[in-house]
Amino acid sequence: GAVVSQHPSWVICKSGTSVKIECRSLDFQATTMFWYRQFPKQSLMLMATSNEGSKATYEQGVEKDKFLINHASLTLSTLTVTSAHPEDSSFYICSAPGTTYNEQFFGPGTRLTVL
Amino acid sequence: GENVEQHPSTLSVQEGDSAVIKCTYSDSASNYFPWYKQELGKGPQLIIDIRSNVGEKKDQRIAVTLNKTAKHFSLHITETQPEDSAVYFCAASFGAGKSTFGDGTTLTVKP
Numbered sequence: 001g002a003v004v005s006q007h008p009s010w011v012i013c014k015s016g017t018s019v020k021i022e023c024r025s026l027d028f029q030a031t032t033m034f035w036y037r038q039f040p041k042q043s044l045m046l047m048a049t050s051n052e053g054s055k056a057t058y059e060q061g062v063e064k065d066k067f068l069i070n071h072a073s074l075t076l077s078t079l080t081v082t083s084a085h086p087e088d089s090s091f092y093i094c095s096a097p098g099t100t101y102n103e104q105f106f107g108p109g110t111r112l113t114v115l
Numbered sequence: 116g117e118n119v120e121q122h123p124s125t126l127s128v129q130e131g132d133s134a135v136i137k138c139t140y141s142d143s144a145s146n147y148f149p150w151y152k153q154e155l156g157k158g159p160q161l162i163i164d165i166r167s168n169v170g171e172k173k174d175q176r177i178a179v180t181l182n183k184t185a186k187h188f189s190l191h192i193t194e195t196q197p198e199d200s201a202v203y204f205c206a207a208s209f210g211a212g213k214s215t216f217g218d219g220t221t222l223t224v225k226p
Contacts, residue, residue: 006158034213042218042219043216043219044204046214091156093159103164104149104161104214106151106159108157109156109157109158111156
């Protein structure tokens with residue numbers, strides 16, 4: 001149990017376009033999901049907390065108008081990178097807390113490359 | 116906010132040897148300390164975790180120890196195998212699942 005999926009697994013887009021990444025909890029409900037960004041050979045950096053039915057909470061320094069988050073249901077959160085630029089190229093990973101104490105289940109990640 | 120430091124950044128061991136990775140955290144309110152294994156191009160996978168009311172936890176070849184007073188915790192892998200080669204991250208959190216990660220340790224197990 002406790003499986004989190006992401007779609008797509010990789011995406012290549014042109015500079016200036018928008019890209020949507022989906023995060024789904026497959027066998028459990030998640031009122032909260034987390035979005036991380038990971039650059040090569042670096043750690044995971046929390047970007048925002050996605051809240052079902054309310055606005056996302058963004059970490060300091062993350063542009064909320066650029067990284068749009070929508071938590072449409074108890075099993076789906078989406079991250080849209082608007083007007084993507086090459087510096088947005090990264091590995092984006094989502095996670096959802098399990099039903100017990102603080103544990104997180106991570107998705108497989110989405111590799112975004114902006115040309 | 117929480118700050119997690121992880122050492123070493125790289126670790127190379129011979130197959131069969133033990134590997135130890137250490138982390139320190141700054142926020143005494145943190146009460147959950149997971150360890151994740153990340154293989155290239157994949158998301159992190161939880162391998163073991165420990166809560167602040169426990170000092171040690173073991174799962175087959177993997178063990179984690181926690182010293183709340185000193186604010187540090189360690190991952191121990193015994194009888195290492197080549198498939199243990201990966202990047203390992205420690206993390207610390209308090210409530211709500213929001214975690215602060217260490218910078219990661221690249222473990223290489225030589226056959």
